[in-house]
Amino acid sequence: MNLILLSLAPFYVMHTVHTLPPIYPVTPVPFTEVQLKDGFWKNWVVLVGTKFLPHNLKYCESEGKIDNFRVVCGKKEGKHKGFCFEDSDVYKAIEGAGYWLALTKDPAIESQVDEIIDLIACSQQPDGYLNTFFTLVKPDKRWTNDEEHETYCAGHLFEGAIAYYQATGKRKLLDVAIKFADHICETFGTGKVEEVPQHEEIELALFKLSWITGNKKYAEMAKWFIEQRGKPYKGKQEGGRWGSVCQDHKPVIEQDEILGHAVRAMYLYSAVTDYVALTGDDRYLFALNKLWYDLTERKMYITAGIGDSLLRIEGFSKPYYLPNDTAYCETCASIGLVLWAQRMFLLLKDGKYIDIIERALYNTPLSGLALSGDAIFYCNKLEGNDRRPPWQKCACCPTNVVRFIPTITGYQYAMDKDTLYVLHFLPSIFSFLISDDGKLSLKGENPQTDKQVRIEQTTNYPWDGDIKISLEMQKPQSFTIAIRIPDWVYRGYGTENSLYHFPESPGLDNVKFKINGEEKPLPQLQNGFVFITKDWKNGDQIELELPMKVQRVYANExxxxxxxxxxxxxxxxxxxxxxxxxxxxxxxxxxxxxxxxxxxxxxxxxxxxxxxxxxxxxxxxxxxxxxxxxxxxxxxxxxxxxxxxxxxxxxx
Structure with missing residues (x-):
């Protein structure tokens, strides 16, 4: 990466963009509300926006993915090109473009995407159905075999449409998504097509669509897909049609071991966490806790990569089977892990989920993308001599990276009614409002009386552990700031009985903590956070010095x-x-x-x-x-x- 060039690239936030519905006890601060300053993560965001996003769009064109829509529209003669799920890559590239356009003005990208959206809208059938593969190759086989990813493509259409609408205010693609979602709601359900998605994705997308439109039927459709999963299928004594590879071997509430395809699992359990946030159904939360433990204590690499090659299913096999030279660790799977972990934190307020996000952020998703911004790994081995190709025939990973990295500041902060959570350490500026009764919010219910608080974070993390948080406000305000202390400081993953242990971790005693330059005892840790409640005033500063010691890490025997x-x-x-x-x-x-x-x-x-x-x-x-x-x-x-x-x- 050219650090000089990248550091000069300005960001102009255009619109507030939510990457997941605000349905949780804790609300993530949208990435568009946090102004990223020069440093480690800004370099990556600009690299993706200026190089890897155009790279993705170029390959979507040259590989025939966009041509498929032209053929359906009658604008070009030909046959369907590529896999049955080619549409999804176009939708994910549009989602990434939406996030980039929410950060900066890029007329060339916007014009290019608008033209693609015109083709997509033209390809939609009168009844709302939209899938170039089935329309061109199997027009009489709709909704008969989801192994060919019809619902998966639909889910990515919904996510891309929501992102682009929020970023630009243009709703053509959103209207296409709504029409298709209406068709799906008319097609699936009890007494209709009683099947669940073979590749999970549409569930979490339907929850998003329900929030952005205010139409509850989309959330009800997502709930039905989740509740139906794992139920006996057409004469089978037990288990659904798709088996354990697709997490369809038993109902979700009975699942206690993470099995099958890793990306499918991450998307499913992300949606199930949304389900719990909406319904409060503890049966599903009980299952999620067991699945989380199985994943992080028996089946996760030190880099937060997930999935091995033993069963050749791009996913999980045996507990503790973590070979390094044949690790699968799909780039998409680590991104999916971040999506699930974020939701688990927002639901349960436990810093252990953010620790996993941090482990993923600084290791596996980044190892996928070349520093030149024009090549990518599908798998991320921990031993070998591989090279990144410029593209992947199965292009889920490059298009996932392009929709993930621009949103990185959306993982930095979260808030509930009286607490601001500092989750990650990035140099940035962020403002929020506080009401007369001490309630925190992004927009404020009473703009005339709500007071603004400006937070600036200064750090060179991850290269050093010095973090400074500066506050600006017109009048003193009382609220709580909760700062995560990363687990690598004091326990890593725990003891020798854990999957990994860090006997050389520096410990909490070596963390330096100051308020307004005065060193103070570090407050007692609660669920991975230190909570500081006080009457804050203009110019107050919090300083943390996390000891950046080189540590040996050991795996479970x-x-x-x-x-x-x-x-x-x-x-x-x-x-x-x-x-x-x-x-x-x-x-x-x-x-x-x-x-x-x-x-x-x-x-x-x-x-x-x-x-x-x-x-x-x-x-x-x-x-x-x-x-x-x-x-x-x-x-x-x-x-x-x-x-x-x-x-x-x-x-x-």
Whole structure:
């Protein structure tokens, strides 16, 4: 990444855009309400908006995805090109474009997307149905085999339409989505087509559509899909049509082990969390808690990657089966994990969910995208010598990244009626309102009397742990600020019985905490947060210094692939060793227990990173004890951006 160019790119927020319906006890602050300042994440957002978004649109054109709509419209002769789910990639690119346009003026992108939307609207059938594959290839087979992703494509249409409408105020695509959703509501349900989606996605999209339109029937349709999942299908004694690969092997309320396709699972459980927020049905929450534990304590990689290759289902197999060189860790799956984890926090107010989001954010989704913004991994191994191709035939991952990264500040803050939650550490500016009775809000119910509070966060996270939060307001105001203390500071994932443990974590005693320059004892941790309630005044400052110690991380002994090995982490960033820095000897390196570590910020390396150096032994035939060599490590997300060579996260 060219840091000089990227740091100059301005953001002009056009409209408030919600990425999920505000139906939770805690409300996320929309990404459009947080002004991102120069630094780590702004570089990524601008890279995606200026390079990877046009890259996505270019490939949607060259791969025939947009041509499929032209053929349906009669604007071009030809046959359907590509997979049955090609439409979904176009919709996801539009969603990403909407988020980008909510941040900045980009007339070229907006004009290009408007033309695509015209083609989509032209392709809609009179009864509201919209799917280029079935319209061109199987016009008489609608809704007979969702294995070909009809509802999946519909869900991404809904999300893309909602994003573009919120960002631009243009509702042509939203009207198309509403008409299609009406058709689906008329088609599915008890006494109609009694099947559930084979690839979950439409459920969470219907909840969004219900919120944006105010039409409850879309939420009812989503609820029906969730409640129907896993029920016996047409003569089967138990389980639905699609089985465990699609989380259809038993009703959701009976599920206690995370199985099947990882992306499907993340989208389903995100929607189920929406369901719980709307209904308060504790049976589903009980299941979600068990599934979360199974995922994070038995089936998740240290990078927050999820899914292995054993069963060849892009998903989960056995507990503790986490091979590094055949890890699947689909980029989409880690993004899906963030979507689910965010919802679980908003429902339960527990920082452990944000800890998982942080682990994902700084590792797996970023490792998918090349620093040049023009190539992407589908799978994110923890060992190997792969290279990112410019595109993927199955293009779910590139189009997912393009709709995810621009919304990054939407994960930074959340609020309930009297508490502002500081979830992540990004340099940014954000303003909210507080009423006379102390109620926090974004817009305010009484604009004449509600008082504005401006929060500015200054930090170079994740490269150092210094965080400063500055407040501006006209009059003193009383409210609570809850700041998450990342779990890598004090416990990582817990003890040796946990999936991962951090015996060298620096501990809470080494966190420095100041208010207005005066050092104070760190308040007692509650669900991963310190809560500070006081009468705040203009100019108040909170300072945190999180100890950025290099830590050895160990896996549970049940993880055979990591037994006798160590991973290296600093702050939230997992590190790896690459041949390019280590004379091609990474395969043969092992770390003695007595090895010490030094760190260095290198602004001209890989867009600017902190590197770690230590001493390793290189085992060779002539010297089985190993020769001592320096070993250099870089952030895992930045691997495979230079000369090709071997890479490892876990080192003996």
């Amino acid at each position: 049940k993880v055979e692939a990591d037994r006798g090995k160590v991973a290296i982490q600093r702050g939230p960033v997992v590190y790896c060793a690459e041949d390019v820095d280590n004379e091609g000897k990474v395969k043969f390196a092992y770390l003695p227990k007595e090895s010490s570590f030094s760190t260095k910020y290198e602004p001209d390396l890989l867009g600017g990173v902190v590197t770690i150096e230590t001493s390793a032994r290189i085992k060779i035939k002539d010297n089985p004890q190993g020769e001592v060599h320096p070993l250099k490590m870089i952030p895992y997300y930045a691997w495979a951006n230079r000369e090709q060579g071997y890479m490892k996260v876990w080192i003996p």
